[in-house]
Amino acid sequence: MTNIQTKMELNKEFKDIKYILTSNMRGKLLLAVYEIPKNLDELRNELKKPSATILHGLKELETINLVRKAHKYYELTSNGYLLTTNMIKLIENWNSLSNCEIFWDNHDLSAIPDDIMKNIYLLKDAEYVSSTTSDLSIAFNRYIQLISETTKLQIILPIYSENHLKHIIDLLNSEQLQKLELIVSEEIYESIHKNKKFRKELLNNKNVKTKIIDKNLKIFLTSSDEFMSLTLFFKDGHYDDSQILIGRDKNTLKWAYTLIKHIGAELCENK
Amino acid sequence: MHVHHEINDDIKFLAKSEIRLKILSELYEHPDDIRGLVKKTKITYSSVSSNINKLEANKYIKKVEKKYHLNPLAEIYFKTLMDFKKSIEIIQNYDxxxxxxxxxxxxxxxxxxxxxxxxxxxxxxxxxxxxxxxxxxxxxxxxxxxxxxxxxxxxxxxxxxxxxxxxxxxxxxxxxxxxxxxxxxxxxxxxxxxxxxxxxxxxxxxxxxxxxxxxxxxxxxxxxxxxxxxxxxxxxxxxxxxxxxxxxxxxxxxxxxxxxxxx
Structure with missing residues (x-):
């Protein structure tokens, strides 16, 4: 038997998350009154449970000051609102991960800092696109289509790919793309620089700003006012051009913006 | 407007057992074997062992060269759960x-x-x-x-x-x-x-x-x-x-x- 003291310590450490997350009733009640106060009838209809069960759950939540009763209506206290909002974030984080579990599980995520990973709920409406054996370039084509529709781009580019670079240069030359910020590692910068065309039409283009970071980036992130896209590396170090995550909603753009800002803050050299 | 959210069974599975949470938080810091976990957590060998089996069966951890490691995805799930735990602490600390x-x-x-x-x-x-x-x-x-x-x-x-x-x-x-x-x-x-x-x-x-x-x-x-x-x-x-x-x-x-x- 695990001794009593250890049990008590464990209980103390995790009791709150256990209390909130494992009860069938408490979590549901918090979510039910999250947006508007409800009375017992409304809660009974919504949760399809007998009054006694609901009242018992409400009493428990009242005792720990997450819910209060005002004129027959149950509502969240300020503590209850703060906690439930964070519980929703947890649920959304898990949903967001499980929606694209293949994508997250297949790749090296070391380039994404913890604080940004913890806000993965922001990607809950992002679309996962994967190439198929019959069409290996679905992800790449979607990417090219996306960047062709915008005038300003920020790209964290961890690979030297003539295919990608040629498309970007075409967009710059046609003046479809009017502003490009490129974040690359020293190694990638050198590779681009060695190519005469890329040096002239990309690195020396007045509409292109290049930032060099002193480490190898393991993330291919593109961000604009309209969309963001993300591709990653396999855990064995190889770049994966077959799977892409695309988002156009406000939250996804915010997530990408935060990540670029974070990586930008690590910049050691600005060219 | 109704909020369509539900605490799913995976969250419940982890949150239900303090022992599992403790094991995950130890493995999150350092991969370890059962004996090491018993020593660090003071939980009995049999409890650690049975919960390790459950965590392994549910793909949260895997054994690599005698030590248990968190799976990368499980690590993220676990971090988000601990983030929720921290949010509760902040609500309580500044109650x-x-x-x-x-x-x-x-x-x-x-x-x-x-x-x-x-x-x-x-x-x-x-x-x-x-x-x-x-x-x-x-x-x-x-x-x-x-x-x-x-x-x-x-x-x-x-x-x-x-x-x-x-x-x-x-x-x-x-x-x-x-x-x-x-x-x-x-x-x-x-x-x-x-x-x-x-x-x-x-x-x-x-x-x-x-x-x-x-x-x-x-x-x-x-x-x-x-x-x-x-x-x-x-x-x-x-x-x-x-x-x-x-x-x-x-x-x-x-x-x-x-x-x-x-x-």
């Missing part, structure tokens, strides 16, 4: 600050990032120092070069504090109720004001509806105050922090309120 207070003007996004306030300090007045909260923010304002603030009420010292910042070539961005605009801005020297506005060092946004939030960002220091549910400002408590995360949190909140105000 007197949040409880029975109006949090309507905090954005959803700032509430979801509440763990950014983990190193904040709750300043409370005492019977022998009843101006402790005011003096704390006043000291921050005196030393600051760049100030962003939401002042929901007028304090007679504000005009002079703002004037001094402007004299020292600093910048001030304010969100205030329209009702106090004159009282706060008029006492400031006219030519100083004009110059600062021209140089974009003085920006003031006024609101007709009530402001239920007190926020100052003085260079990289933040302080936050709330109104009580009865509508009065709680002068006895503020949350302050010099932490970068908290500063960014406050800055986001300021931007959010500014955005709402300007709309």
């Amino acid at each position: 007197s600050f949040w409880d029975k207070h109006n949090i309507n003007q905090l954005s959803i996004s700032s509430i979801k990032s509440i763990t950014d306030l983990k190193n904040a300090q709750l300043i409370e007045t005492t019977p022998i120092d009843i101006y402790k909260t005011h003096n704390t923010t006043k000291n921050q304002l005196i030393k600051a070069t760049d100030v962003k603030a939401i002042f929901p009420y007028l304090h007679p010292e504000y005009p002079e504090l703002i004037e001094n910042i402007l004299i020292n070539e600093g910048s001030v961005e304010l969100i205030i109720p329209r009702s106090i605009f004159k009282a706060i801005i008029s006492p400031i020297d006219e030519s100083l004001k004009k110059k600062a506005v021209k140089q974009k060092r003085l920006k003031v946004y006024t609101v007709t509806e009530s402001l239920n939030l007190y926020l100052t960002i003085c260079d990289e220091k933040m302080s936050l105050g709330l109104f009580k549910n009865d509508g009065s400002f709680d002068q006895n408590r503020i949350l302050i922090s010099t932490d970068k995360k908290a500063y960014e949190w406050a800055d986001e909140l300021f931007k959010h309120v500014k955005h709402v105000v300007r709309q």
Whole structure:
């Protein structure tokens, strides 16, 4: 038997998350009154449970000051609102991960800092696109289509790919793309620089700003006012051009913006 | 509008057992074998072993060269769960600050990032120092070069504090109720004001509806105050922090309120 003291310590450490997350009733009640106060009838209809069960759950939540009763209506206290909002974030984080579990599980995520990973709920409406054996370039084509529709781009580019670079240069030359910020590692910068065309039409283009970071980036992130896209590396170090995550909603753009800002803050050299 | 959220079985599976959570938090720090886990956690061998089996069967961990490791995806799931745990701790640690207070003007996004306030300090007045909260923010304002603030009420010292910042070539961005605009801005020297506005060092946004939030960002220091549910400002408590995360949190909140105000 695990001794009593250890049990008590464990209980103390995790009791709150256990209390909130494992009860069938408490979590549901918090979510039910999250947006508007409800009375017992409304809660009974919504949760399809007998009054006694609901009242018992409400009493428990009242005792720990997450819910209060005002004129027959149950509502969240300020503590209850703060906690439930964070519980929703947890649920959304898990949903967001499980929606694209293949994508997250297949790749090296070391380039994404913890604080940004913890806000993965922001990607809950992002679309996962994967190439198929019959069409290996679905992800790449979607990417090219996306960047062709915008005038300003920020790209964290961890690979030297003539295919990608040629498309970007075409967009710059046609003046479809009017502003490009490129974040690359020293190694990638050198590779681009060695190519005469890329040096002239990309690195020396007045509409292109290049930032060099002193480490190898393991993330291919593109961000604009309209969309963001993300591709990653396999855990064995190889770049994966077959799977892409695309988002156009406000939250996804915010997530990408935060990540670029974070990586930008690590910049050691600005060219 | 109904919120379609449900605590799924995977969350329940982890949250249900303190032993599993403890094992995961140990393995998150360092991969280990069962004996090592028993030693670190003081949980019995049989409990560790049976929960290790359950965690392995549910793909949260795997054994690599005699040691158990968290699967990369499980690591993220676990981190988000621990983030929720931290948010509860922040709510509880500053209970007197949040409880029975109006949090309507905090954005959803700032509430979801509440763990950014983990190193904040709750300043409370005492019977022998009843101006402790005011003096704390006043000291921050005196030393600051760049100030962003939401002042929901007028304090007679504000005009002079703002004037001094402007004299020292600093910048001030304010969100205030329209009702106090004159009282706060008029006492400031006219030519100083004009110059600062021209140089974009003085920006003031006024609101007709009530402001239920007190926020100052003085260079990289933040302080936050709330109104009580009865509508009065709680002068006895503020949350302050010099932490970068908290500063960014406050800055986001300021931007959010500014955005709402300007709309």
